[in-house]
Amino acid sequence: MAAPTLxxxxxxxxxxxxxxxxxxxxxxxxxxLSRLRQEPGELVVALIFPGIMVLLFGYVFGSSIGVPGxxxxxxxxxxxxxxxxxxxxxxxxxxxxxxxxxRGVMDRFRxxxxxxSAVPFGHTGADVLSGAVNLVIMAIMGLLVGxxxxxxxxxxxxxxxxxxxxxxxxxxxxxxxxxxxxNEQTADQxxxxxxxxxxxxNAFVPTGGMPAxxxxxxxxxxxxxxxxxxxQLFGNPGAAVTHPxxxxxxxxxxxxxxxxTLLAVFVPLSIRAYRRKGR
Amino acid sequence: xxxxxxxAEGLHKRFGDTHAxxxxxxxxxxxxxxxxxxxxxxxxxxxxxxxATLADPDAGHARIGGHDVVRDADRVRAMIGxxxxxxxxxxxxxxxxxxxxxxxxxxxxxxxxxxxxxxxxDRFGLAEAADRQxxxxxxxxRRRLDLIASLILRPRVLFLDEPTTGLDPRSRGEIWDAVxxxxxxxxxxxxTTQYLDEADRLADDVxxxxxxxxxxxxxxxxxxxxxxxxxxxxxxxxxxxxxxxxVLARMAGAEAAADPAAGRISVPVAxxxxxxxxxxxxxxxxxxxPADVSLRRPTLDEVFLRLxxxxxxxx
Numbered sequence: 368m369a370a371p372t373l374x375x376x377x378x379x380x381x382x383x384x385x386x387x388x389x390x391x392x393x394x395x396x397x398x399x400l401s402r403l404r405q406e407p408g409e410l411v412v413a414l415i416f417p418g419i420m421v422l423l424f425g426y427v428f429g430s431s432i433g434v435p436g437x438x439x440x441x442x443x444x445x446x447x448x449x450x451x452x453x454x455x456x457x458x459x460x461x462x463x464x465x466x467x468x469x470r471g472v473m474d475r476f477r478x479x480x481x482x483x484s485a486v487p488f489g490h491t492g493a494d495v496l497s498g499a500v501n502l503v504i505m506a507i508m509g510l511l512v513g514x515x516x517x518x519x520x521x522x523x524x525x526x527x528x529x530x531x532x533x534x535x536x537x538x539x540x541x542x543x544x545x546x547x548x549x550n551e552q553t554a555d556q557x558x559x560x561x562x563x564x565x566x567x568x569n570a571f572v573p574t575g576g577m578p579a580x581x582x583x584x585x586x587x588x589x590x591x592x593x594x595x596x597x598x599q600l601f602g603n604p605g606a607a608v609t610h611p612x613x614x615x616x617x618x619x620x621x622x623x624x625x626x627x628t629l630l631a632v633f634v635p636l637s638i639r640a641y642r643r644k645g646r
Numbered sequence: 647x648x649x650x651x652x653x654a655e656g657l658h659k660r661f662g663d664t665h666a667x668x669x670x671x672x673x674x675x676x677x678x679x680x681x682x683x684x685x686x687x688x689x690x691x692x693x694x695x696x697x698a699t700l701a702d703p704d705a706g707h708a709r710i711g712g713h714d715v716v717r718d719a720d721r722v723r724a725m726i727g728x729x730x731x732x733x734x735x736x737x738x739x740x741x742x743x744x745x746x747x748x749x750x751x752x753x754x755x756x757x758x759x760x761x762x763x764x765x766x767x768d769r770f771g772l773a774e775a776a777d778r779q780x781x782x783x784x785x786x787x788r789r790r791l792d793l794i795a796s797l798i799l800r801p802r803v804l805f806l807d808e809p810t811t812g813l814d815p816r817s818r819g820e821i822w823d824a825v826x827x828x829x830x831x832x833x834x835x836x837x838t839t840q841y842l843d844e845a846d847r848l849a850d851d852v853x854x855x856x857x858x859x860x861x862x863x864x865x866x867x868x869x870x871x872x873x874x875x876x877x878x879x880x881x882x883x884x885x886x887x888x889x890x891x892x893v894l895a896r897m898a899g900a901e902a903a904a905d906p907a908a909g910r911i912s913v914p915v916a917x918x919x920x921x922x923x924x925x926x927x928x929x930x931x932x933x934x935x936p937a938d939v940s941l942r943r944p945t946l947d948e949v950f951l952r953l954x955x956x957x958x959x960x961x
Contacts, residue, residue, distance in 0.1 A: 376724070377720045377721075377724070387753065390750075390753070391751055394747060394750040395747075395751075397747070397750075398736065398743075398747050401739055401743050401747075402736070402738040402739060405738055405739060405740065405743075406738060470734060470737070471730050471731075471734030472734050472735065472736060474700055474730065474734060475728065475730075475734040475735075475748070475796075476751070477699070477700050478698045478700060478723060478726065478728040479723055479748070479751055479752060480720050480723040480724045480752065480753070485751075
């Protein structure tokens with residue numbers, strides 16, 4: 368055997384600890400890249416559902432849905448799909464974290480001299496990365512069916528940043544749920560819960576015809592806020608306020624508020640759940 | 647340093663109503679293999695989890711190389727390796743990818759992590775499969791990968807929690823060879839197992855755990871000697887088994903285990919009180935000719951059953 372490779376001793380300074388945390392986080396993000404390289408098909412699988420939605424809504428139901436203020440329904444639909452996919456990404460993180468927990472990978476991490484917060488940061492960081500690849504493919508899909516940003520580069524960039532912010536916030540929620548359930552099967556059973564939340568919004572249909580109480584739910588749904596914000600920033604139809612409510616009139620602020628709240632709650636909760644030992 | 651490298655003192659742990667550990671003590675001298683034996687639910691895994699810093703004890707202390715597993719957890723983590731019952735590796739990655747990732751997470755430089763991965767894969771016979779996804783590995787290969795992932799830092803103490811449970815005999819032999827090599831290089835190993843032959847082959851010392859406590863410790867030989875040698879008899883006429891067992895039990899002054907279908911009887915004989923010649927003569931006199939009579943050490947299984955049975959009576 369070659370000379371012993373000794374691990375560097377744990378840094379004592381807070382700056383050194385932070386560097387370790389970042390390095391570990393980067394390694395775990397790299398892990399996600401390697402996984403994608405091994406199974407590039409996963410990216411495609413993640414796009415099957417939104418692809419079906421484009422077909423189903425864009426061409427089947429869409430023909431009988433009137434866009435408020437007029438306009439192409441598929442242009443109306445794309446921001447909703449971006450929002451839906453972003454919201455649903457919570458399940459991917461939950462599954463990954465729960466799989467790590469149930470297969471013992473999490474225990475191996477815990478038995479190593481790693482930074483304690485690196486694992487949740489790594490998982491959520493990795494999700495944003497795969498989210499970026501996802502987003503590019505979806506945007507291309509949108510361009511193919513006639514969607515496009517109309518208000519120029521800067522608003523479009525803002526729109527994508529908003530998507531990333533919300534996705535990052537959702538990934539922390541997913542991370543916490545994954546750490547809490549610790550079991551792939553349970554995580555899998557939670558999948559049907561996500562779909563109705565995305566439908567209870569203005570992502571696919573105008574909410575003007577909903578009963579008043581349902582409309583309130585839909586208005587405060589982050590999926591609606593993100594959808595409206597994206598319609599405004601991309602200059603897509605349906606962005607006009609049909610019924611006045613605070614989230615309706617300030618969709619960007621509402622999305623940011625949702626994101627910050629989710630982060631404020633689930634970053635500390637996730638890190639605490641990861642550190643908590645026992646069983 | 648005279649203190650054993652692994653020390654546990656009075657560990658208690660409960661989960662709800664279950665008292666997993668009730669005052670477990672353990673001491674493993676550096677460079678030895680300690681086999682922790684016990685039935686399912688005896689507290690073996692809980693003890694390992696506490697020693698490997700994955701769980702905190704409710705009461706009691708544990709030190710690895712003099713470092714407290716609760717207060718100095720990071721120091722402890724830099725000295726230990728843990729391989730579990732299930733293969734704790736990423737199935738989506740290749741074997742090499744897994745080892746490189748873990749190497750980086752141990753804060754080796756990129757180059758060192760790469761070199762160490764190649765070295766370990768070569769040494770433990772996984773070089774050929776190194777670039778295949780772990781999902782396609784056999785159970786034995788996964789377990790070996792899991793084991794070598796815990797060797798990246800050359801740990802001074804290696805915890806193996808049922809490392810061969812569910813493996814075929816060949817894969818089990820491969821894991822055993824790997825463990826022996828590591829021990830020859832000076833690694834201390836704490837191994838939990840349900841397989842007594844595993845402890846018999848690998849362990850210098852055995853700690854028998856039941857109901858969250860160590861109920862006996864010693865070398866496998868000493869434990870066997872403590873319950874005494876046994877005389878095994880095989881009868882030509884199996885129908886006489888029960889009668890022959892009575893004869894033997896009277897001679898030995900102990901209960902005889904009989905297998906009437908095979909005509910096989912086994913009886914403990916403490917301290918050479920019964921000689922083989924006497925056994926043959928007594929059986930002859932009763933008209934039951936033995937086909938085979940032998941004196942032997944008890945197996946560790948018999949030691950284990952005896953100890954855990956006694957425990958049952960006292961609880």
